[in-house]
Amino acid sequence: MKPSTIIAHLGEDRKKNHGAVVAPIYQNSLFTFESADAIDDAFSKFETAYIYTRGNNPTVTLLEEKVAALEHGEACKFFASGMSAISASIFSFVEACDHIICIDSVYGPTSNFISEYLGKKFKIQVTYVKGDDLEEIKSATQSNTKLIYLESPSSGIYACQDLKLIADYAKSKGIHTIIDNTWASPMFQNPLDFGIDVVVHSASKYLSGHSDVVAGCVVASKAIITKIFKEEHQFIGGKIAPFEAWLITRGLRTLPIRMERHEKSTEKVIAFLKTHKKVKSILYPNNNPIAQKQMRGYGGLFSIVLDTDGQGARDFIDRLNLFCIGVSWGGFESLAYAPIISLSKEMSKEKLEASGIHPGLIRLYIGLEDAEDLIADLKSALDMIN
Template sequence: MDLSYIINEYAEGRENYFNAVAPPIIQTSNFAFKTVDALRKSFEDEYSTYLYSRGLNPTVDMLRKKLAALDGAEDCLVFNSGAAAIFASVLANVKSGSHIISVKNPYTWAKKLFEIILPKFGVTHTYVDGTDTENFANAITPNTAIIYLESPNSFTYELQDLQAIAALAKQHYIVTIIDNSYCTPIYQKPITLGIDLALQSATKYISGHSDVVAGVLSGSKAMIERIFNSEYNTIGSGIQPFNAWLLLRGLRTLPMRLERITNTTKTVIAYLEQHPLVEEVLFPLSPNFPQYELARQQMTGGCGLLTFTIKANTIQQIETFCDNLQHILMAVSWGGYESLIIPKCAGLPQASFNAEDKSHRMLRLYVGLEDADYIIKDLDQAFKIINL
């Protein structure tokens, strides 16, 4: 299916909505029925009809169909956060006594799910270095139910060989789940590589405006329907129609935003790599990245998230650099119009800082839609302050 068709036309049903160019917001909680029999059939199969907007809603359905098509999946669900998509996808595929294999250092709320919530119900986990597929093979037990991936991850960008891991998992009837937030379905399609469930934070590039929190989960129709009829509706974590409409609006400009961000990121990386106060720049599609060849195989682009290590002897130098940025905002997340930065040391007590630990000197930079020169000038003036 053509990308332009998916974004601009697919699933919109304009003839049903007065031929409106912009899709409508069906802001209703409830749907009415003319006969008892029609209501009865909706109770029996809520996945196929509109009954209550906690489940299906026409505005949300337009978005679901577009996002599934972008992923190359049969179907998808849209949640009110990426964390909710993680929760539902994992919960739907474990039972008491199950075992999960996860890449080490997954997203914070996946980590809390594995370490705090699921152990209450007898579900165990093993973290592995995902850069070597053999580590997954060695960690499999008879009760392994899920292999959980995040490729690239969101700070140091380690990759997993998705095709190899998918093949391994299928041999052992294990469900594979990946957080694909870094690439979006535009730049990486895990479903086509054999992964069972692909999720992403739509808060980021899909929205593109930093005004919506949402998550997407794509997979086979059978799997998505099973999750809809259980975890999705029971938890009540579906997205609201107005937020779905905002994401539909964000989709219109997704390809051109990613193209601009990608091009600007290349210029910013070139600046950082030659700066005397930068020790290292991490970006999956840089030729000096350790897994560059795998990145080229799996990804068609890298968007705007990179990490650089600053040459600093004290935590105060890093804080001074960040505190003096005038236009790059200090905040979590990424994918919006605005450039963002977050220093790794913000998650450390000041007394724990160790300049010899390179990770303590890392800063994650998201390159937004500003001109490259605008971003570079801001970085440059902050570097000069700590270089006095």
């Protein structure tokens, strides 16, 4: 089935649900049984049985089946946040004193989790690389390297990595690979097809699409998901609530048409920005040869570098009217943000400089408003930059 059909029909059992076109919400903490034998049988099938909602829940299962299929994976597990999914997947592959290779423009909290939290508590080492040169990754590989963590396109600067090239190398060395595929969404890129072991998403973004849910997910083989479910998911307890899963399933229904709209509107906005003298450069991966090789389309998130300093970047976003100022993205509303504001607090000066973040960098997200209105708003704010 194609994505739109998967979203509409996969996992749906309308006969069981009295013909209801929308599956019900199983808003319950536990499931009861008719006999001791019945609950005994359920515990023998713990990975799939419905016993307690910290483990499995039918509302969550329906969502997991759809997202697994969209990502061309065997199984999926949802978590309470994107960082919960990311940390669980990393934990599943590393032990104390192991080594991780991670791209240097990865999502800030992921970088901090690896270098600060895992580094201090478990003496896990990390080497940061650009990621676009396999030789650099080979040079960074150590005898205790257990994981290569990717994000393509990456946060802020949208750097891309050759997924098949890296996956093939990693497999030859017995190293696992994880990629954050949030930017592309399952509509535009399927990393598992290139040999990547695990895909993670912040489901708060495109998958939900309405800025009303915080959640994350992991997609991989059944063996990997079963391991993560039994260990990190159950022991740490980062489960998603049934109502949130239902909201994401509802948002998922429109994912294909939303992504098409985001892409088309972004193309129009970027065409305008290329003509404005205050825009020094535009960071968007549509012209990247690596992205063109492994992606089917591009979303609504990109960055511009303004001919100004950090204060000028602040002034610019303050002058916007239709663009809300905020973190995150992937919803219906357009957003503007100056990454230097938070990154200067999250990252060391050295790491910030290494990531290539310019003080005049502005991250823009093009929502579902009319593109012409957004262009007018941007023009007004750009014209006032000194």
